[in-house]
Amino acid sequence: MKARILLVEDDEYIGAVTKKRLEEAGYDVVHSIDGQAAWEQFQLRTFDICLLDVVMPKKDGLTLAQQIRTVNDHIPILFLTSKNEKEDRIAGLRTGADDYISKPFSMQELILRIEVFLKRTRSQIAKRSTTFAIGKLMFDYEDLRLYNETGEISISLTQKEAELLRYLCENPNKTLKREDILSHVWGKDDYFLGRSMDVFVTKLRKHFKSDPHVKLETLHGVGFRFNIPVKS
Numbered sequence: 001m002k003a004r005i006l007l008v009e010d011d012e013y014i015g016a017v018t019k020k021r022l023e024e025a026g027y028d029v030v031h032s033i034d035g036q037a038a039w040e041q042f043q044l045r046t047f048d049i050c051l052l053d054v055v056m057p058k059k060d061g062l063t064l065a066q067q068i069r070t071v072n073d074h075i076p077i078l079f080l081t082s083k084n085e086k087e088d089r090i091a092g093l094r095t096g097a098d099d100y101i102s103k104p105f106s107m108q109e110l111i112l113r114i115e116v117f118l119k120r121t122r123s124q125i126a127k128r129s130t131t132f133a134i135g136k137l138m139f140d141y142e143d144l145r146l147y148n149e150t151g152e153i154s155i156s157l158t159q160k161e162a163e164l165l166r167y168l169c170e171n172p173n174k175t176l177k178r179e180d181i182l183s184h185v186w187g188k189d190d191y192f193l194g195r196s197m198d199v200f201v202t203k204l205r206k207h208f209k210s211d212p213h214v215k216l217e218t219l220h221g222v223g224f225r226f227n228i229p230v231k232s
Contacts, residue, residue, distance in 0.1 A: 002028040003048040003118050008038040008064065009080065010056045014103075018051075021107045027114075035059025039067055046187045049076045049117055051110075052097075065097055071183040076117035080105070132169040135211040135229050141166050146207055155207050160185075164200050168216070168226040177223040 005022060009015035010033050019031045030045065032038035036058040042050075050068060052061040065077050079100040098117060101110055130141040136149040144162045146155040157165065164185050168176070178197070179189040186193045201216060201224065208214040215227045 002026060003114075004028040004030065004046065005114070006038060006042060006047045006050045007031045008033075008035065008050070008052045008056065008061065010034060010053055018107075018110075022111070022114075025107075025111050033057075035061060035064040038064055042068060043183065043188050047075060048121065049078065049114055051078050051080055051114075053080050071180050074121065076121060078113060078117065129170075132166070134169065134208070135214040137208070137211060137214070139165060139169060148210065157207075161200055161203060164197070165204060168204075168224075172226050172228050173230065175219060175222060175225055179223075181223060 005027050007015060007019055007022070007029050009018065009031065012033060015031045015033060019029045022029045030041055030047070032041055034057045038052075039059060050065075052064060054061040056064075061079060065079075068075065068077065076099075077097040079097050080103060081100050082103050099113065101113060132139045132141075134146075138147045138149070139145075139162075140147065141162050144157045144159065146157065147153070164181070167181060167185050178194060182189045182193055182197060186197070201218075205216050208216065213229050217225045217227055219225055
């Protein structure tokens with residue numbers, strides 16, 4: 001599967017050339033010419049890396065990076081800056097960007113930087129836990145099953161149930177906004193997907209009835225909190 005890049009560059013010529021060269025290198029590239037359009041694209045699709053210009057109309061790159069970090073704290077963000085924009089580079093790194101490359105840049109160097117970050121991200125994903133203790137239950141993500149404490153009784157989960165449950169297990173006892181869950185698990189914040197999420201939440205609650213210490217709490221107008229016992 002091709003890695004998908006969000007390229008945000010307000011200079012249409014530079015953006016078009018960069019997009020073409022990256023596509024020739026085997027990437028799937030979505031090009032936006034302003035920060036607001038880029039944010040809308042980010043909410044609609046799943047990306048593997050973001051390449052952001054700093055100075056742009058409607059929404060600058062620093063603001064866009066901050067927004068991205070509110071819903072995704074692991075996607076690599078690389079700023080495309082001018083040589084004289086030292087303060088912007090520092091500000092970008094403070095907003096959560098991973099690196100920057102100065103214009104005019106070599107496409108070979110840009111592609112090498114992209115590959116370094118994609119390799120790192122793939123390695124981090126591969127290291128994600130696949131089994132979780134949930135009170136008296138044990139969740140095996142790869143097996144798509146919930147087991148009781150003896151391991152003798154199991155409940156089969158759908159792929160989407162398992163993806164939602166893994167996200168909850170990775171963020172226990174925290175306030176989780178609806179839009180963040182939708183963006184992480186479904187790839188975008190959408191009304192109809194939100195209704196679908198509510199159905200999956202109801203299904204998961206039924207699985208937790210055997211342990212009163214496990215509760216998937218609804219925070220009205222906000223989202224959910226997955227309350228589970230904390231091991232001492």
